Amino acid sequence: MSGQPMPLPQLLDHLKRTAALSQVAGLISWDQETMMPTDGAAQRAEQAGAIATVIHACNADPRVPEWIAEIDQGTLSPFELRNIAEAQRAYDRATKIPSRLAEEGARAASEGQRLWAQAREEKDFSMFVPALRRNIELKRDEAGCLAAPGAELYDCLLDEFEPGARAAELLLMLESLRPGLVALREKIAGKPAPQPLTGHFPADAQLALAKTIAARIGYNFEAGRIDTVVHPFCSGNGGDVRITTRTDEADPFNCLYSTIHEVGHALYAQGAPDSYLPAADYCSMGVHESQSRFWENQIGRSRSFADWLYPAMEGAFGELSLAGPDALYAAVNRVHSGFIRTEADEVHYNLHILLRFGLERDLISGALDVGDLEEAWNARFVCDFGETVPDPSFGVLQDVHWSIGLFGYFPTYSLGNIYSACLDRAMRIDLPDRDAMIRAAETQPILDWMREKIHVKGRVLPAPQLIEEATGEKPSAEPLIAYLENKFSGLYDL
Amino acid sequence: MSGQPMPLPQLLDHLKRTAALSQVAGLISWDQETMMPTDGAAQRAEQAGAIATVIHACNADPRVPEWIAEIDQGTLSPFELRNIAEAQRAYDRATKIPSRLAEEGARAASEGQRLWAQAREEKDFSMFVPALRRNIELKRDEAGCLAAPGAELYDCLLDEFEPGARAAELLLMLESLRPGLVALREKIAGKPAPQPLTGHFPADAQLALAKTIAARIGYNFEAGRIDTVVHPFCSGNGGDVRITTRTDEADPFNCLYSTIHEVGHALYAQGAPDSYLPAADYCSMGVHESQSRFWENQIGRSRSFADWLYPAMEGAFGELSLAGPDALYAAVNRVHSGFIRTEADEVHYNLHILLRFGLERDLISGALDVGDLEEAWNARFVCDFGETVPDPSFGVLQDVHWSIGLFGYFPTYSLGNIYSACLDRAMRIDLPDRDAMIRAAETQPILDWMREKIHVKGRVLPAPQLIEEATGEKPSAEPLIAYLENKFSGLYDL
Numbered sequence: 002m003s004g005q006p007m008p009l010p011q012l013l014d015h016l017k018r019t020a021a022l023s024q025v026a027g028l029i030s031w032d033q034e035t036m037m038p039t040d041g042a043a044q045r046a047e048q049a050g051a052i053a054t055v056i057h058a059c060n061a062d063p064r065v066p067e068w069i070a071e072i073d074q075g076t077l078s079p080f081e082l083r084n085i086a087e088a089q090r091a092y093d094r095a096t097k098i099p100s101r102l103a104e105e106g107a108r109a110a111s112e113g114q115r116l117w118a119q120a121r122e123e124k125d126f127s128m129f130v131p132a133l134r135r136n137i138e139l140k141r142d143e144a145g146c147l148a149a150p151g152a153e154l155y156d157c158l159l160d161e162f163e164p165g166a167r168a169a170e171l172l173l174m175l176e177s178l179r180p181g182l183v184a185l186r187e188k189i190a191g192k193p194a195p196q197p198l199t200g201h202f203p204a205d206a207q208l209a210l211a212k213t214i215a216a217r218i219g220y221n222f223e224a225g226r227i228d229t230v231v232h233p234f235c236s237g238n239g240g241d242v243r244i245t246t247r248t249d250e251a252d253p254f255n256c257l258y259s260t261i262h263e264v265g266h267a268l269y270a271q272g273a274p275d276s277y278l279p280a281a282d283y284c285s286m287g288v289h290e291s292q293s294r295f296w297e298n299q300i301g302r303s304r305s306f307a308d309w310l311y312p313a314m315e316g317a318f319g320e321l322s323l324a325g326p327d328a329l330y331a332a333v334n335r336v337h338s339g340f341i342r343t344e345a346d347e348v349h350y351n352l353h354i355l356l357r358f359g360l361e362r363d364l365i366s367g368a369l370d371v372g373d374l375e376e377a378w379n380a381r382f383v384c385d386f387g388e389t390v391p392d393p394s395f396g397v398l399q400d401v402h403w404s405i406g407l408f409g410y411f412p413t414y415s416l417g418n419i420y421s422a423c424l425d426r427a428m429r430i431d432l433p434d435r436d437a438m439i440r441a442a443e444t445q446p447i448l449d450w451m452r453e454k455i456h457v458k459g460r461v462l463p464a465p466q467l468i469e470e471a472t473g474e475k476p477s478a479e480p481l482i483a484y485l486e487n488k489f490s491g492l493y494d495l
Numbered sequence: 496m497s498g499q500p501m502p503l504p505q506l507l508d509h510l511k512r513t514a515a516l517s518q519v520a521g522l523i524s525w526d527q528e529t530m531m532p533t534d535g536a537a538q539r540a541e542q543a544g545a546i547a548t549v550i551h552a553c554n555a556d557p558r559v560p561e562w563i564a565e566i567d568q569g570t571l572s573p574f575e576l577r578n579i580a581e582a583q584r585a586y587d588r589a590t591k592i593p594s595r596l597a598e599e600g601a602r603a604a605s606e607g608q609r610l611w612a613q614a615r616e617e618k619d620f621s622m623f624v625p626a627l628r629r630n631i632e633l634k635r636d637e638a639g640c641l642a643a644p645g646a647e648l649y650d651c652l653l654d655e656f657e658p659g660a661r662a663a664e665l666l667l668m669l670e671s672l673r674p675g676l677v678a679l680r681e682k683i684a685g686k687p688a689p690q691p692l693t694g695h696f697p698a699d700a701q702l703a704l705a706k707t708i709a710a711r712i713g714y715n716f717e718a719g720r721i722d723t724v725v726h727p728f729c730s731g732n733g734g735d736v737r738i739t740t741r742t743d744e745a746d747p748f749n750c751l752y753s754t755i756h757e758v759g760h761a762l763y764a765q766g767a768p769d770s771y772l773p774a775a776d777y778c779s780m781g782v783h784e785s786q787s788r789f790w791e792n793q794i795g796r797s798r799s800f801a802d803w804l805y806p807a808m809e810g811a812f813g814e815l816s817l818a819g820p821d822a823l824y825a826a827v828n829r830v831h832s833g834f835i836r837t838e839a840d841e842v843h844y845n846l847h848i849l850l851r852f853g854l855e856r857d858l859i860s861g862a863l864d865v866g867d868l869e870e871a872w873n874a875r876f877v878c879d880f881g882e883t884v885p886d887p888s889f890g891v892l893q894d895v896h897w898s899i900g901l902f903g904y905f906p907t908y909s910l911g912n913i914y915s916a917c918l919d920r921a922m923r924i925d926l927p928d929r930d931a932m933i934r935a936a937e938t939q940p941i942l943d944w945m946r947e948k949i950h951v952k953g954r955v956l957p958a959p960q961l962i963e964e965a966t967g968e969k970p971s972a973e974p975l976i977a978y979l980e981n982k983f984s985g986l987y988d989l
Contacts, residue, residue: 017541018545021541021545022542022545022549025519025542028522028526028542029519029522032522036530036720038718038719038735038737040717040718040735041731045735047511048518051512051516052516221534223532223533224532224534224535226530237535239538240532240535240536241531241534241535277541
């Protein structure tokens with residue numbers, strides 16, 4: 002073997018190069034949303050396709066299994082073992098799914114999004130049915146290529162976003178939220194609504210305040226930037242993690258809280274141990290979402306933060322229509338029934354996810370036919386929310402996910418809420434004076450705790466184990482229900 | 496052969512994918528100069544390296560010569576033949592230059608730029624000598640891989656920027672500029688200098704006026720954007736051609752004329768027949784530069800344009816220190832001796848290029864040793880400009896090109912000036928009322944002429960033939976000298 006390059010360094014080099022190309026794919030996608038001129042769209046589709054083909058070829062490189070077979074795994078660290086496992090996982094996905102199927106899937110997603118947008122505009126679900134049916138067929142075929150005999154197809158889709166998760170177990174955890182959420186919603190429904198914030202809030206002042214908040218909670222502007230878009234997102238890794246936000250001059254909370262949410266994602270990405278190897282990547286989408294939700298809700302929507310935010314908003318916008326921090330705290334936590342997931346409060350949000358999770362699982366298993374989806378959605382909505390969906394743009398057509406073939410993604414949102422509450426509970430014990438830090442917006446110890454427990458851990462452990470090691474308890478829905486009951490009992494005098 | 500994919504479509508698909516990846520490489524380079532946060536630099540180097548490796552593998556794909564061998568070229572159009580020739584040319588470059596040499600070249604360029612910047616800062620050429628020597632060695636090795644036996648090595652380097660050009664012929668053309676330029680410079684030296692523009696010119700107003708000018712001369716903002724940088728450039732293809740500019744609040748001409756220059760490049764790129772195949776790409780760097788110079792000098796620095804620009808500048812900045820369009824015309828054409836190429840006027844500029852062209856050709860041939868370069872530069876400068884270089888930051892260390900291994904690039908600047916004058920002369924005959932168009936900044940017929948004669952022609956013809964077909968005459972230095980003599984005789988009352 003002397004003089005031969007060793008298989009592990011060769012594999013790691015290959016993984017780093019692949020990761021660099023994936024970062025490029027992410028960058029051109031960011032550019033498309035923020036900077037690209039209109040007429041660049043056709044070229045960009047070609048560019049994205051070309052990069053995707055290259056990345057696929059890297060993942061499917063026949064040398065990968067050869068290198069893995071030659072590596073003596075007995076002496077390796079958990080970090081090294083995870084890199085090997087992730088290389089095998091990417092190889093399996095890339096080689097088991099025929100390229101014809103991957104290409105058809107990409108085309109069907111693009112076509113699906115187009116027809117979904119039309120159908121939503123026309124408020125006519127039937128226009129979208131054939132495209133959605135096609136997406137589901139292709140996703141079932143894709144899952145069929147990956148699934149072990151007898152396994153649930155949906156789990157193969159879920160695995161892309163939440164490695165190792167199983168729908169049956171996840172359902173138990175998420176459904177255990179339902180009774181508490183429904184009870185809370187019903188108790189709050191009888192109470193007077195808090196005063197909303199009214200006024201005019203110039204976009205520039207909103208963006209300046211959003212940047213101030215981002216910097217105070219630890220977002221590193223030397224390793225990122227903020228731009229404005231229609232649908233905010235976070236993108237990038239390590240030394241280049243970019244966030245986006247938007248402004249509504251009647252509602253500064255939209256900008257401020259979407260910024261805090263994306264900063265939560267960005268802190269995780271900026272705090273990763275290094276930006277190249279898969280074991281250093283984020284653990285799962287659920288853990289990623291736990292970071293955004295934690296900063297948005299447990300910190301940003303806390304009573305303590307209102308003490309800092311109220312004068313900061315007065316400084317940015319002049320006198321506010323709200324009387325003080327208590328009123329601000331009530332306004333940013335206003336509970337209101339509504340049809341749209343992305344506008345939902347902390348009490349209703351997970352009910353939206355439960356509805357989608359159940360339906361998409363049945364769509365993939367075949368228990369629910371696409372032709373019956375609208376009726377099923379509307380029936381579930383009355384049951385869970387007590388209201389009748391006025392038209393499909395407020396119901397089954399509101400989210401883009403299914404139109405682009407994203408199945409198995411929705412439950413990671415609720416998992417993020419559950420994990421954020423688990424982390425919140427453990428952190429309160431470790432940092433007894435946390436409220437004082439939040440009141441002063443001096444949150445470095447909070448970030449340090451999260452860095453140490455989550456960010457630097459990468460993808461070495463599966464998500465449930467990562468949370469258990471961070472908190473000392475197996476993750477469950479209980480901390481989230483307790484957090485919500487405590488918070489909203491106080492706010493609504495329940 | 497039935498049922499087999501045909502070799503030509505396969506080759507063209509491959510070339511389109513390769514072009515899309517090259518566009519991505521261009522985009523991440525644009526991002527690096529305009530948008531990237533500081534801490535993204537290390538990752539970006541990895542990303543750029545990964546994409547470069549992928550593009551190299553595409554160019555060196557062993558299927559390329561197989562496809563070419565299978566294609567029946569007898570029936571093909573000139574456009575198709577050029578695509579095949581360009582594929583062969585890229586294949587030869589990618590396979591004849593060993594990857595070890597390409598990698599060492601990239602490293603030496605990066606190291607060279609670092610040491611050049613230090614040496615320039617310290618005004619000490621000797622600090623830069625070893626790195627420059629290394630760059631030249633590697634460039635000679637690279638050229639040696641490509642050159643036919645007995646060919647001049649420099650021609651292989653020139654060929655990358657000016658396909659098919661030969662240094663010996665180019666020298667004759669460029670040197671024929673010298674007597675006329677020197678005579679003009681000497682005559683002007685005895686004349687009073689025109690009044691300069693003074694005042695304060697807010698950056699925002701400069702950028703707004705620059706955008707107005709860009710749009711009026713035909714830059715399509717639906718297919719591009721303008722951002723500010725330290726060193727302006729143009730980047731992109733087809734539907735996504737981005738330009739950059741800079742502002743100096745004491746000197747609005749810097750912003751306005753660098754914008755017009757980059758718009759000239761951008762109009763060429765926006766007017767290409769399609770953005771994917773190599774035969775549709777720009778003809779040569781000389782032709783590219785002819786487009787930027789034409790809009791900058793023949794249009795932007797014309798007496799007619801001053802009629803439009805003067806009131807436009809008054810609108811943007813208020814009252815000007817210059818009395819009217821005549822004074823503006825004189826100010827933007829001020830001839831001044833100076834050491835720095837990028838600040839040179841139309842009379843001095845090509846003398847700067849002649850100096851560099853001669854020296855770099857001798858460096859590559861070995862006739863001039865790097866250790867003697869500073870002395871050679873300074874001696875030539877006294878001869879050509881009649882002044883003594885005060886220190887190497889005003890002399891041999893002023894340009895970045897050699898530090899990053901760019902040899903064979905400088906002469907394309909002068910070639911651009913020569914071609915722009917050839918095109919200008921022919922266009923004046925075809926568009927007899929061109930001055931009136933420029934006075935009104937209604938230049939669409941001018942752009943249409945250039946689109947038809949140059950932009951839509953791509954790379955099908957070699958540059959000299961393209962210019963000859965466009966103008967009806969073989970390209971020569973004569974139109975440029977005639978243009979300069981006519982312009983400056985009027986301006987300086989010679």
